[in-house]
Amino acid sequence: MVGLLEYAVIGGILYGLFFSLIGIGLNLIFGVMRIINLAHGQFIMLGGFGAYLLSRDLGLNPLFGIPLAIAGAIVIGYPLYYAVVPRLQKSHDPEMLSFILFFGIAQIIEALAVFGFGADQRSLPGDALGAGNLGVLGQEFPDSWWVAVLVSVLAIGGLYGYFARTKLGYATRAIMADRDEARATGINVDRVSAIAFVMGLALAGAAGVFVPYLLGSVSPDIGTGLTTTSFAIIIIGSLGNPLGTVVGGLVFGLGTMLMQTFYASWSNLVPYVLLVVIVLIRPSGLLGKAVRHA
Amino acid sequence: MAKSKSRIAAACVAGAAMSALAAGSAGAATAPAVLKIGTLYASSGSFAVASEGQYQGLQFWAAGVNKAGGVFVKAFDKKIPVKIIAYDDQSSTATATTLYNQLITQDKVNLLVADFGSVLTSVAVPLAAEHHMLLIDPTGSGANFFTKKTHYLADVSIPASTVWPxxxxxxxxxxxxxxxxxxxxxxxxxxxxxxxxxxxxxxxxxxxxxxxxxxxxxxxxxxxxxxxxxxxxxxxxxxxxxxxxxxxxxxxxxxxxxxxxxxxxxxxxxxxxxxxxxxxxxxxxxxxYPTPPLVKFSHVTSGLNTDDFVKTYTAAKHEAPNFLNAAGYNTGVIMQDMLKTAPQFTQISFDRALLGMSGKTKTLLGAFKMTDHGAQLGELLxxxxxxxxxxxxxxxxxxxxxxxxxxxxxxxxxx
The missing domain is CATH 3.40.50.2300 (Response regulator)
Incomplete structure (x- = not known):
């Protein structure tokens, strides 16, 4: 029993850290722009397909999907930002309008993915991220899990470095605190927001590279489910606070894995029950204060 | 006496009129120019691969019968071409509910075929019963569908999941x-x-x-x-x-x-x-559980046998068929036999025809054995x-x- 508990806890932490990466792009975009990217899961899915194409057609390691995701985010993100976000910001209710607009974008991306890749599941070579298992406290997990966690930690750490150590990061935090005040102080809000938007998409695409390893396969229809889970994670942690996403991811991962171990049928109910409980007890999320006083 | 004669005459006239009415209702409907078969498929979502496979199999059957002039419908004593009316439910039961309803009430299809699997079939079962339509169910095999006697459900291409294991x-x-x-x-x-x-x-x-x-x-x-x-x-x-x-x-x-x-x-x-x-x-x-074409049935009473189906399908589609393609084709073959034997063009007559075929029909998927609950017991896997x-x-x-x-x-x- 103790062994099972240990395995579930370690697995939950690893799974949760990966899901922090899954959710953080959505939270970054919301935090900076106050818009809800309902196509977030579809960008994760595109990241998975990017890695799949690199692996299948060029024989490259799927990890090359990460630079591809960054490049893709730049190519798609900038035009998309300037085409959509400034107009949304001028509207009387950007949050609600973004909800509707990005829902449409999500549907378009999914339909295009079906046209391009077909509706069926695709996977990446099982041994491309290592064919063995690595253990902590005697509990072993596949190498691919550790690689996914390492990349997640590096990406989230890099995001913190960006916020804490770069001028653009300071400007981004200023916009997160108050968009109008930031503009008044001379910050080029659109330019900084566009960079944050691209970063959000890049983080989503990078997470997608590991989806076939942690979630079995990638297919055009996985986006909506991933967006929903990301939402639960960032609301549990705190909307707009990237650190909250890590906390939300860990709560989600631990809750899911503990339930899988001890009451499997209820495992996918956990994040949503936690969501309801946390919203009722602490509406701003577990780290809600941080965002209000940022 | 005269009174009595006139009563007899009146009774004869009434009897003749009733007979005429009865005959009229038996062949009441005039033969449609095309037989409308309504179905759903999923181009995206969790069930897309299986659903599209099943739909392609049904299309393959329809193309074959139309090439031969249509299906023979006993109720009209003639061949009628078939037309498939199909909508995309995107693997969503909510969308499927609306679309099944549209097929029944707006398109007024003659035959209703369910999408792949138990999940997408589950919403069609009560709808079909409510509208008194026989639901031809290719691969929805969930046990809950077959709990009571019904004229409005026929699992045709896969055994009820209760018998699989x-x-x-x-x-x-x-x-x-x-x-x-x-x-x-x-x-x-x-x-x-x-x-x-x-x-x-x-x-x-x-x-x-x-x-x-x-x-x-x-x-x-x-x-x-x-x-x-x-x-x-x-x-x-x-x-x-x-x-x-x-x-x-x-x-x-x-x-x-x-x-x-x-x-x-x-x-x-x-x-x-x-x-x-x-x-x-x-x-x-x-x-x-291996299914055709991974296992083969050579002796059939209806349609192509497994080997011939594989050859013909591969030649037509330029890819080897899988089980879902075979299930879609088999659904067409069973409907074809049903129309060939049903004396009336009514949903209840279709159901009775299927029960009459039960135990006597063999297709590329093996024996066809249907209970009056609509469950398929055919070949155990x-x-x-x-x-x-x-x-x-x-x-x-x-x-x-x-x-x-x-x-x-x-x-x-x-x-």
Missing amino acids: IPLGDYLLKQKIKRVAVLYGSNDFDASQANTLKAVLAKGGVKPVYFHGVPTSESNYTVLLHTIAARRPDVVIELGYPPNDIAFLRALSGSGLHFNMTFTIFPGQLLALLTKNVGAKTLAYTYT PVAQLVPQGKGNKIVVVYPKAKATGKAVYPAPKT
Whole structure:
């Protein structure tokens, strides 16, 4: 029993850290722009397909999907930002309008993915991220899990470095605190927001590279489910606070894995029950204060 | 006397009029110019691969009969071309409900065919009954559909899921395997199989060491496998849909765990998809229920036999068919026979025709045996093992003995 508990806890932490990466792009975009990217899961899915194409057609390691995701985010993100976000910001209710607009974008991306890749599941070579298992406290997990966690930690750490150590990061935090005040102080809000938007998409695409390893396969229809889970994670942690996403991811991962171990049928109910409980007890999320006083 | 004569005459006239009315109602409808067959398919979502396969099989059948001038409809004593009216439900039961309704009430289809699988069929069953339409159900095999007598449901291409695991359970008992773990999706299709398997095993005094449902959307099996391994089972049986099977087998491959026997459903139906995603090496020595065309039926009373279907389909579509293609085609063949034998062009007459065909019809999927609850009992699915051959795997049927093509490699070697 103790062994099972240990395995579930370690697995939950690893799974949760990966899901922090899954959710953080959505939270970054919301935090900076106050818009809800309902196509977030579809960008994760595109990241998975990017890695799949690199692996299948060029024989490259799927990890090359990460630079591809960054490049893709730049190519798609900038035009998309300037085409959509400034107009949304001028509207009387950007949050609600973004909800509707990005829902449409999500549907378009999914339909295009079906046209391009077909509706069926695709996977990446099982041994491309290592064919063995690595253990902590005697509990072993596949190498691919550790690689996914390492990349997640590096990406989230890099995001913190960006916020804490770069001028653009300071400007981004200023916009997160108050968009109008930031503009008044001379910050080029659109330019900084566009960079944050691209970063959000890049983080989503990078997470997608590991989806076939942690979630079995990638297919055009996985986006909506991933967006929903990301939402639960960032609301549990705190909307707009990237650190909250890590906390939300860990709560989600631990809750899911503990339930899988001890009451499997209820495992996918956990994040949503936690969501309801946390919203009722602490509406701003577990780290809600941080965002209000940022 | 005159009065009496006039009464007799009046009675004769009334009788004649009633006879005429009765005859009129028997052939009341005039023959339609085309026979409208309404169905749904999913171009996206969890069921897309299987659903499109089934739809392509039905289209293949329709193209074949239209080339021959249509289907013969006994009620009108003539051949009528068929037209398939199909909508995309995107694997969503909510969308499917609206679209089934549209097929029945707006398009006024003559025959209603369900989409793939129990989930997308589940919403059509009550709708069809409400509108007094016979639902031709190719692959929705959930046990809950067949709990009472009905004229409005006919499972035609796959046995009810309650009977699927009977040979598997018998096989495990014959092999004297005692430690069995069962992990199943929490949906009617998988749960009813799990419960049947549990009941079969119980008759042999075997209680599963692990028996749990997981959400149908489950995609991470690593921790679940570890929990199962802690119970030290000899056999792990995973009952899910294709995305579940893929995620389960990949997690098993990456986990470093090994069991003497592993069973999943869909390698026996969508072998190419599973091989593409999981790899032939990981699939090696996995057990499954093999379905046509992986197993063949040569002697048929209706339509093409399995071999001829494979040849004709491959020539027409330039790709080898899978089970779902065969199931879609078989659905057409069964409807064709039904129309050929139903004396009236009514839904109840169609249902009676199907019951009349039951036990006398053999198709590329084997025997057609339908109960008055609409459940298909036809061919029980045998148990097979995927055994390495060249760069891939071949299907070796290991049970029942009468259908066996080889012996199982047990315990499965580590690959």
